[in-house]
Amino acid sequence: MIHITRRLILSGLFLLPVLCRGQQPIFFVQMSDPQFGMYTNNHGFAQETANFEFAIANVNRIHPAFVVVTGDLVNKSADAGQLAEYKRIMRQLDSAIPLYSLPGNHDLGNSPTVASLKAYRQNIGPDYYTLN
Numbered sequence: 853m854i855h856i857t858r859r860l861i862l863s864g865l866f867l868l869p870v871l872c873r874g875q876q877p878i879f880f881v882q883m884s885d886p887q888f889g890m891y892t893n894n895h896g897f898a899q900e901t902a903n904f905e906f907a908i909a910n911v912n913r914i915h916p917a918f919v920v921v922t923g924d925l926v927n928k929s930a931d932a933g934q935l936a937e938y939k940r941i942m943r944q945l946d947s948a949i950p951l952y953s954l955p956g957n958h959d960l961g962n963s964p965t966v967a968s969l970k971a972y973r974q975n976i977g978p979d980y981y982t983l984n
Contacts, residue, residue: 878917883907886941887958888934889927897937904941912946918983919949923956925976929968935975952981 886904888897911919921942926934945951953976960968960979972979 881911881914881916881919882922883911883919884922885924885956886921886938887924887927888937889931890924894928894931894934897934901937901941904938905944908941908944911949912944915946916949918952919945920952920954922954923960924958925953925955927958929959929961929971939976952983953977954981955979 886900886907888900888904889895891897891899925938928934942951942953955964955972955976959972959976969979
């Protein structure tokens with residue numbers, strides 16, 4: 853059984869301490885909506901880059917058990933530049949911290965299709981995870 857004990861918000865990040873029966877407490881970070889391209893309606897992503905690099909630097913500093921990014925990762929799913937920037941910044945995450953990127957409606961569309969799921973899986977990775 854897992855119990856979330858409390859939430860703490862740090863620089864827009866949710867830190868979730870978790871107690872598992874018979875184990876030491878852990879915490880993980882949940883981030884959402886980096887949405888590269890949103891601020892300028894897909895004409896750049898300098899603000900999103902600054903925000904997300906700051907967030908990743910803080911995550912590396914506090915070193916959680918894992919990180920979950922709950923879409924929207926990009927503003928326009930077919931934009932190669934937005935996808936590349938998301939992946940570039942995520943590579944700045946300490947490699948010892950597991951990362952789980954989940955899609956949102958900007959990543960798959962409001963009604964996901966076989967094609968949008970295939971593109972997401974090719975560009976980002978799995979669209980769901982099972983954690984034990």
